[in-house]
Amino acid sequence: MTRASIENLAMLSVALSGLAWGLFWIPLRALDEAGIAGVWAVVLFYVLPTLLLVPILFLRRRQIMAGGPTLHFAGMLAGVALVGYAGALVFTEVVRALLFYYLTPIWSTLLARIVLGEAITRRRWGTIALGLFGLLLILKVDAGFSGGLNAGDWMGLIGGLVWAMAAVCMKSDETGSGADFTLSYFVWGSVAALLLAALPIEGSQAAPDWETIGDVLPWIVPVVLVLVIPPAFAIMWGQPC
Template identity: 80%
Template sequence: MNLSRTENLAMLVAALSGVAWGLFWIPLRALDDAGITGVWAVVLFYVLPTLLLLPLIVVRRRRFIAGGWPLHCAGLLSGVALACYAGALVFTDVVRALLFFYLTPIWSTLLERLVLGEPITARRWGMIGLGLIGLLLILKIDTGFSGGPNLGDWMGAIAGIVWAMAAVCMKSDESGNGIDFTLSYFVWGSVAALLLAVLPLEGQTSAPDWETIGDVLPWILPVVLFLVIPPAIGIMWGATVLSPGLLAILFMTEISAGTVTAALWADEPFGVREVSGVILITAAGILEPLLLMCRRDP
């Protein structure tokens, strides 16, 4: 497979991974209904994949150790970032968490320039602008929201910046691969989620009992196997192939998928504003890849 095909496949995988994680609200809502609430639902979605992947960690233990600082720095940063993002969804309004986290394409593009020396094209800024306008439309930011930044807002903003740093680390590590980055991500993400769960933060909920966890295992295991682990592998592999800024733009498909499925299955609003936002975000996600593919064609 030549580089062009690899990049094309990585763009498709990253976009589809974003779509898959856009469905993540469904099992989270089901866990909340089952009594596993707040950050403890986040803990479950990190620890359970780590346990399922433990045999693979054992098999690849030498590579896992030999990866050293570059591998585990990327895993630590990505784990902390997405644990903080999930925490932001708990400690602030979903609208605010999404807004602060999805400034990520800006941070990723700036770090890409500063660390990797990649030029920032007008096309890239245009795609970021389209995506952010679509996000603002969906989130109805023009109606405003009250109050200054709270804990969850800061967690969302920090998550976006730290994820941008993680993407740059993975892109710059030429010896890294998506499987080992995924394993490191789940291990360090489990640590971050557990630390977040035990911190004395306002709004924390109590840990679920073992009986409650046992009741959800029959359906949560397939969710983890099909909706959590494969997209994580896709995103981590995509981060080794694509520029951090482009990866962040492609991952905004999460917002579109979440908006559409929430309208279909949760009776959330889906009018002209939401349709326009989805179209703009989708355009941001596909126009740059299409332009890149056209540019490579002879």
């Protein structure tokens, strides 16, 4: 496969993963309705796939341990970023969460220029301009920024910035494996989700009981196997290309 074909496939993988992540709010809201409310829906959304991936984690334990600081730092950043995004979907309006998080191209373009020395093309400048214009609309600049930012808005905004850092970190590691980045991401994402659950965030709920968790497993496991794990593998492979 030629380099151009690999890059086209990588771009397609990233685009499809972004589309899948745009649907995350549906199972998160369904978990909320089923009694797993607030940040605990985010915790389940990360801990469950990590548990399902334990066999692969075991098989690749040596590669993961030998991945060096870049692998684990990128996985930690990616985990924090996507937990922030999921938290934004829980704690603010879906549209606001999506718009704040998907300002990521602005941050990734600027960081790639600063860290990797990549040129900023006219198309990317246009993307940055559109992103900033969208940000101003969200903040209701025409009304004197009266919209304000809530906790979910900040999660989305910070999550997008941290994801840009993770993307640059992954791209700088030419020897990194997409599979190992993904496994590291789920482990660190689980840690980040549990830490988020420990924060005194307004609107957080008590931890669900085991019976409630058992009731949602028959449908959340297939969702995780289709909507969560494959897109993560796809974007962790495609992002560095």
